[in-house]
Amino acid sequence: MKNAMTGAEMIIHALQQEKVGAVFGYPGGSIIDVFDKLYSADVPFFLTRHEQAACHAADGYARASGKPGVVITTSGPGATNIVTGLATAYMDSIPVIAITGQVPTHLIGNDAFQEADIVGITRSITKHNFLVQSVDELPRILKAAFYIATSGRPGPVLVDVPKNVQQARTTVPYPESIEIRSYKPTVQGHPQQIKKVAEEIKRASRPVLYVGGGAVSSGAAEEIRELAEKCDIPVTTTLMGLGIFPETDERSLKMLGMHGTVYANYAVQECDLLIAVGARFDDRVTGKVEKFAPKAEIVHIDIDPTTIRKNVQVKLPVVGDVKAVLAELLRIVEPKKHREWMEQIKEWKKNYPLYYRENGKIQPQMVVQTVAEMVKHEAIIATEVGQHQMWTAQFYDFVEPRTFLSSGGLGTMGYGFPAAIGAQIARPDKLVIDMAGDGSIQMNIQELATAVLYNIPVKVIIFNNQSLGMVRQWQGMFYNRRFSNTCLRKSKFCPKVCTGLENAPCPDFYVPDFVKLAEAYSAHGFYAEKPEDVRPTLEKAFSTPGPVFVEFKIDKEENVYPMVPAGAPLNEMIRGMA
Amino acid sequence: MRHIINVEVENNAGVLARIAGLFSARGFNIESLSVADTESKEISRMTLVVRGDDAIIEQVNKQLNKLIDVIRVVDVTKNYYVERELALVRVNCPPNKRGEVQQINEIFGAKVVDISPKSMTMEMVGSEAKVEAFLETMRPFGIKEAARTGPIAMLRESKKIG
Numbered sequence: 040m041k042n043a044m045t046g047a048e049m050i051i052h053a054l055q056q057e058k059v060g061a062v063f064g065y066p067g068g069s070i071i072d073v074f075d076k077l078y079s080a081d082v083p084f085f086l087t088r089h090e091q092a093a094c095h096a097a098d099g100y101a102r103a104s105g106k107p108g109v110v111i112t113t114s115g116p117g118a119t120n121i122v123t124g125l126a127t128a129y130m131d132s133i134p135v136i137a138i139t140g141q142v143p144t145h146l147i148g149n150d151a152f153q154e155a156d157i158v159g160i161t162r163s164i165t166k167h168n169f170l171v172q173s174v175d176e177l178p179r180i181l182k183a184a185f186y187i188a189t190s191g192r193p194g195p196v197l198v199d200v201p202k203n204v205q206q207a208r209t210t211v212p213y214p215e216s217i218e219i220r221s222y223k224p225t226v227q228g229h230p231q232q233i234k235k236v237a238e239e240i241k242r243a244s245r246p247v248l249y250v251g252g253g254a255v256s257s258g259a260a261e262e263i264r265e266l267a268e269k270c271d272i273p274v275t276t277t278l279m280g281l282g283i284f285p286e287t288d289e290r291s292l293k294m295l296g297m298h299g300t301v302y303a304n305y306a307v308q309e310c311d312l313l314i315a316v317g318a319r320f321d322d323r324v325t326g327k328v329e330k331f332a333p334k335a336e337i338v339h340i341d342i343d344p345t346t347i348r349k350n351v352q353v354k355l356p357v358v359g360d361v362k363a364v365l366a367e368l369l370r371i372v373e374p375k376k377h378r379e380w381m382e383q384i385k386e387w388k389k390n391y392p393l394y395y396r397e398n399g400k401i402q403p404q405m406v407v408q409t410v411a412e413m414v415k416h417e418a419i420i421a422t423e424v425g426q427h428q429m430w431t432a433q434f435y436d437f438v439e440p441r442t443f444l445s446s447g448g449l450g451t452m453g454y455g456f457p458a459a460i461g462a463q464i465a466r467p468d469k470l471v472i473d474m475a476g477d478g479s480i481q482m483n484i485q486e487l488a489t490a491v492l493y494n495i496p497v498k499v500i501i502f503n504n505q506s507l508g509m510v511r512q513w514q515g516m517f518y519n520r521r522f523s524n525t526c527l528r529k530s531k532f533c534p535k536v537c538t539g540l541e542n543a544p545c546p547d548f549y550v551p552d553f554v555k556l557a558e559a560y561s562a563h564g565f566y567a568e569k570p571e572d573v574r575p576t577l578e579k580a581f582s583t584p585g586p587v588f589v590e591f592k593i594d595k596e597e598n599v600y601p602m603v604p605a606g607a608p609l610n611e612m613i614r615g616m617a
Numbered sequence: 618m619r620h621i622i623n624v625e626v627e628n629n630a631g632v633l634a635r636i637a638g639l640f641s642a643r644g645f646n647i648e649s650l651s652v653a654d655t656e657s658k659e660i661s662r663m664t665l666v667v668r669g670d671d672a673i674i675e676q677v678n679k680q681l682n683k684l685i686d687v688i689r690v691v692d693v694t695k696n697y698y699v700e701r702e703l704a705l706v707r708v709n710c711p712p713n714k715r716g717e718v719q720q721i722n723e724i725f726g727a728k729v730v731d732i733s734p735k736s737m738t739m740e741m742v743g744s745e746a747k748v749e750a751f752l753e754t755m756r757p758f759g760i761k762e763a764a765r766t767g768p769i770a771m772l773r774e775s776k777k778i779g
Contacts, residue, residue, distance in 0.1 A: 162635060163642045167685040170630065187685060221627055221688040345679040348672065 043208040046174045046200060047072040050111075050138060051080045053181040056213050059109050061085060061100050061464045063093035067113020069140030069153060072205040074111075085464065085493060088485040090117050092457035094124025095483070098133050099458025102444045103419055104465035105258065107134040107189050114140045115153030118199070119160065123451055126164040128195040130448025131279060132256060134188040135195040137165075143203040144172065158199050166194030174207035182214045191224030192343040193256055224342060228359030228367060235355055236314070236338050237372040243312035243336075245380045246272045249295065249324075252279030252447065253317020253341055254361045255440045260284070262365035263316065270375045273384055275303040277318050278447040282437035287416070292384070293393075293436075296324040297603045298429040301391035304601075304609040306384055307332050315339045317361045320350040321448070322605075330608035340364050391601075391614065393433050400594045401570050403427060403502045407434040409574055410472065410500070413581065418442070418470040421459035423479030424450045426508035429599040431474045453482025459497045460490055470498070470581065477503040477553075477590075478527060487560040490586035498580055498587045504595040505549055511539070512598045516613075539595070557588040568592040619648070620674050621700060621770045624663040624681055625689040628654065632686045636663060639684065645669065645677050649767025660688065664769045666745070693770045700770040703740065704748045705730070709759035710737040718758060725751045736761055744768070 044052060050073050054062060062084045066074040077084050087093040090112045097108030112121055118139040128135040142151040158170045167187050169180045177200070184196040240246060250263055260283050267274050267290050274284040275292035286293050292303035304326075307313065313335040318324070325331040328350055339346075339353040340361055347356040357364050395404040407430050410418075416436055421444040422428040428445055437443050444462055446454040459473040473480075480501050490497055511525040522539040529537075533545050557564030563583045567576040573591065580589045601612040626632045633652055640647050648666040655662045667677055674692065681690045693700075706727075710718050711734070718737055722729065725747065731738035741751050745768045752763060 158631060159634065162631075162638050172630070219685070222685050343683070345676065345683050347679075348675060 043210050045072070045208055046171075046177050046205040047076045049174070049177050049209065049213065050181065050200070050205070051076045051082060053178070053185075053213055054082050054109065055080075057107070057185050060104065060106060061097075061461070062109045062111060063087055063096040063100070063461065064111035065090045065093055065113070065117060067117045067140060067153065069114035069142055069202050070111060070117070070205075071140075072202065073138070073140070073200075085489065087457065087489050089483065090120035091124050091453070092460075092483045092486045092489070094121040094135065094137065095127065095451075095454050095457035096461035096464075097135050098124060098128045098454075099421060099444055099461030100465045101128075101133050101135055101461075102458070103441055103462035105256075105441065106465075107136055107185060108461060109136045109138070111138045112140070113153065114142055114157070115155045117153075118157035119155055122160060122164065123449075125161055125195045125197065127446050127449045127451045127454055129164045129166065131252060131446065132193050133195065134193040136184050136188050137195060137197040139197060139199050140205070141170070141199045141201040144201045145203070147201065157197065161197050164195075165197050166192075168197040168199065170199045171201065171204050174204050174209040175211050177204060177209065178211050178213045179217065182217045183219060186217050186219070187222065191222075192253070225344075225358050226342075226360045226363055228340070228357040228364035230367065232355065232357045233364060233367050234371065236340075236357060236368055239312055239336060239338055239355060240270050240272075240314075240372055240375065244377060245310045246270070246312040246314065246377070247292070247306050247310040247335075248272050248274040248314050248316060249277075249307065249318055250274060250280045250283050250316045251277040251318025254280060254283045255317070257317060257342070257361040258440075259317070259362040259365055260440045262362055262369060265369055266365060266372070269369065270372060271377045271381065272314070273306060273381070275299070275306065277321070277324055278432055278445060280318065281432060281443040282440045285438040286436040287438055290381075294432050295609070296321075297326070297605070298433065298599050298601065300393060300433070301601050301612055301614060302384060302387035304603065304612060305387050305391075308334070308608070308610040309383075310335045313337045315341070316365070317341055319346040322350075325350065326603045326607055326609040394615070397570070398594070399570070401568060401573060401591050403430045403591070403593050403597060404434045405570065406500065406502070406573055406591055407431050407474070409577060411435040413574070413577060414470055414472075418472050419444065419459075419462050419466060420472050420474060421445065421455040421462060422474045423455040423476055423482075424452045424509075425476045425479060426504075426512065426597075426599050427474050427476045427479075427502040429509075430502075433599075452479040456480060456483050456497070456499060457486050459499070460486060460495050463495045463497050471496075473497055473499045475499055475501045476508060477501055477505060478507045480553075481551075484556070487557065487562055487586060487588075491560050491562050494585055496585050496587075498589065501553055501588060501590045502593050503549075503553070503590050504593045504597065506595045508595065509599070511595065515539075515598070517604070553588050553590040562586045562588060564588040564590065566590045566592075618668065618670070618674070618694075620667050620669070620692055620694045621698070621768060622665045622667060622677065622681070623691045623693055623770065624665065624687055625655070626661050626663060627686045627688065628659050628661045629686050632661065633663075635684055635686060636681070639680055643676070643680060645673065651767045651769055664767065666768060691772065693772050697773040698770050699773060700744045700768045701742055702745050702748050702766055702768040703742050704751070704763060704765045705738060705740055706752060706755060706760060707731070707736050707738040707762040708755050709735065709761060711735065714758065718755075721751075721754050725754070727751060
C-alpha cells in the first residue's frame with residue numbers, strides 16, 4: 040500500500056499534528072510498537088517510574104499550560120495504574136489523552152496475558168473512551184479524542200489500541216477537523232438569559248461572585264476582573280478557581296467552603312445575589328446545602344448543563360462558555376457601587392482574618408507565607424492532598440490562574456510531585472514548587488528519579504508532622520482523639536492504644552530520612568526544625584539547581600482553621616483552637 | 618412520576634453499558650429498558666422508563682445528553698404520545714377453561730400463540746397499564762410464565778389527536 044501508515048505511526052503522527060509538547064508514559068508488551076516508533080520520532084517523551092505518575096504529570100502539564108496532556112502506557116497493569124490519574128483529571132475537568140496498548144483483537148475477552156477491560160473500567164472516570172477495532176478508524180478516533188478532551192467541559196479521554204491495530208496499515212489520513220453529530224457543546228450563552236443576569240446585578244445590593252475551575256479552563260481571568268471592578272462585586276473562589284482573581288485585591292474574599300475564610304463564608308451567607316461562574320456547588324463548598332446562601336438569588340453560568348440544579352436550586356441558569364458569557368454580560372451590564380456592602384466585608388476581614396499562633400515551632404502557615412513572599416507570588420505551586428494543601432490554599436495569595444495545581448475533586452494523595460514535574464516541563468521559565476505532606480510525598484516519591492534524570496528542577500517542600508494530618512485532625516476533633524493509623528511512626532513496638540500525646544511511650548523513629556533519600560537519588564535535601572531557619576533553608580533550596588527536597592518538621596497538633604464541620608452550614612465555623 | 622424517555626444513540630460498541638453505567642453510578646432507577654436498531658443501522662433507539670421527581674428527571678435528561686454517543690433525548694411523557702409493550706403470557710388452562718380464557722383475550726385483544734393440554738400462551742400488545750391489567754385478570758388461572766419487553770413509545774405527529 041502506497042502512503043500507508045501503521046497504527047503505531049498514526050499515533051505518532053497524531054501527536055505531531057496536534058503539536059503535543061510533552062508525552063509521559065511507560066512501555067510494555069502491548070504498546071511496544073508505539074514505543075518502537077517513538078525511538079526515532081521527534082516527540083518529547085518523558086519516562087516516569089510509575090504509570091500513575093505519568094498520568095498525573097500529563098495532568099499537571101495540562102493545568103499549567105492550558106494544552107492537553109498525553110500519557111501512553113501498556114495494557115493490563117499499565118492501564119489500570121493510570122485509573123487514579125484519569126479519575127483525578129475527570130473530577131477536575133482536565134484535558135488528558137491516554138493511549139493504552141491492548142492485547143490483539145483476537146485475544147480480547149480471553150483473559151490473555153496483561154489483558155484488562157480498561158474501556159469498561161474507565162467508562163465512569165473519563166469524558167469518553169474508545170476501543171479501536173480496526174486501524175482504519177484509528178485516525179478519526181485520535182482526532183475525536185483530542186477534540187472531545189479539549190472542548191466543552193474538558194476531561195480525560197482514553198483510546199485503547201490493540202497490538203494488531205498498532206501493526207496494521209491504513210491509508211486513511213489523519214483528519215484536519217472533525218464533526219461529531221452527537222456532541223455539540225454550547226458556547227454562546229442565551230442572550231435573553233444574559234440580559235436577565237445584568238438585571239439581577241442592577242437590582243442586587245449585596246452581590247458575590249463565586250468562581251470555580253471552569254473560569255480557569257475557559258481563560259476568563261480578564262473578564263472576571265472587569266466584572267468585579269465594573270459592578271463592584273467581591274470575589275470568592277473555590278480551590279480549583281484559586282488565582283483566577285488576584286487574592287491581593289481588596290475585592291478578593293479568597294477561598295470559601297470548609298476551610299475557606301470566615302469573611303468569604305459570611306459574605307456568601309449574607310449576599311442577596313450569588314453569581315456562580317464555572318463552579319459546581321461541591322459539598323466541600325456549600326456545607327449544609329439547604330442552608331447555603333439562604334438570602335441569595337443564585338445565577339449559575341456553566342458550560343455543562345448537568346451542573347445546573349444538580350445540588351442547589353438556581354434562579355437563573357446560563358449555559359455557555361464562561362469567557363463568552365461574561366464578555367457579553369460586560370457589554371450590557373451597568374456599572375455599580377456597593378459602598379455599604381464593601382464596608383461590611385472590610386469589617387469582617389478585619390475582625391476574622393486568617394491567623395495562626397506562634398509557639399516556637401515551625402508553623403506551616405508561616406512557611407507558606409514565607410515562600411509566597413520570596414517568590415513574589417510568581418511560582419507555580421502544586422500540592423498533594425491534606426492539611427498542607429489547605430494551608431497553601433489559605434496562606435499563599437494566588438494572583439494568576441494556572442499557578443495552583445491541586446487535586447480538588449478526587450483529593451488524590453501523590454498527585455502533586457508528578458504534576459509539578461509536568462508543570463515544570465510546560466513552564467521551564469517558572470519556579471515550580473510542590474507543597475507536600477510526609478504522607479502524600481511517599482505515594483509517588485519514586486519520581487525523584489524522573490526529576491533528577493531529566494533535570495526538572497522542582498522544589499518539594501515537605502511539611503513533616505509524621506502523620507496523616509487531615510484525617511488525624513478529624514480524629515482529634517470528632518473521634519475523641521482515637522488516632523487510628525494516622526501516625527506514620529506506627530510500628531510493631533507501639534502500644535495497642537495511642538493517645539498521640541507528646542509523652543506517648545513510642546519510639547522516636549521516623550522513616551525515611553528525606554534528606555538522605557534525596558541524596559540517594561543524586562538530588563539535594565535540606566532539613567530544618569526551627570522557625571528562624573525557615574527562610575535561610577528556603578533560600579538555599581531555591582538557589583540550588585535541579586530538584587530539591589526541603590523538609591520542615593512541624594507540630595502534629597497544628598490543625599487547619601477555620602473549619603466548617605461536614606454537614607454544618609457555612610456560617611457555623613470553628614475558627615480555631617479554644 | 619413515571620417518564621418514558623427515548624434516547625437515540627450512535628450504534629457503537631459499549632453504548633448500552635454506558636447508559637446502564639450512568640444510571641447505576643448516579644443512582645437513578647430504570648424500570649425498564651428496551652434497545653433495538655432504528656430505521657438507520659447507525660442509530661439505535663433505547664426506550665427507558667424512569668421514575669422520579671422533576672429534579673431527578675431533569676438530571677437524567679441532562680446526564681444522558683452529556684454522553685458523547687447520545688444523539689437525542691426525548692421525554693415523550695411531556696407530550697402526547699403512543700406507548701406499546703409486548704407481553705407473552707402462559708397461563709394454566711385445562712381444556713374446560715379455554716373458553717373463559719379466550720373471552721378475556723377478546724376483551725384485551727390478545728392472541729393465542731401456543732396451546733397445550735395444560736396451558737395457553739398469549740401475545741398481548743398494549744400500553745404498560747393495559748398489559749398489567751391483562752396479567753391481573755389472568756392471575757386467577759395461574760400464570761406459569763410471563764415475559765415482557767418493556768414499553769416503547771413515540772410522540773404523536775399531531776398534538777390534536779389525543
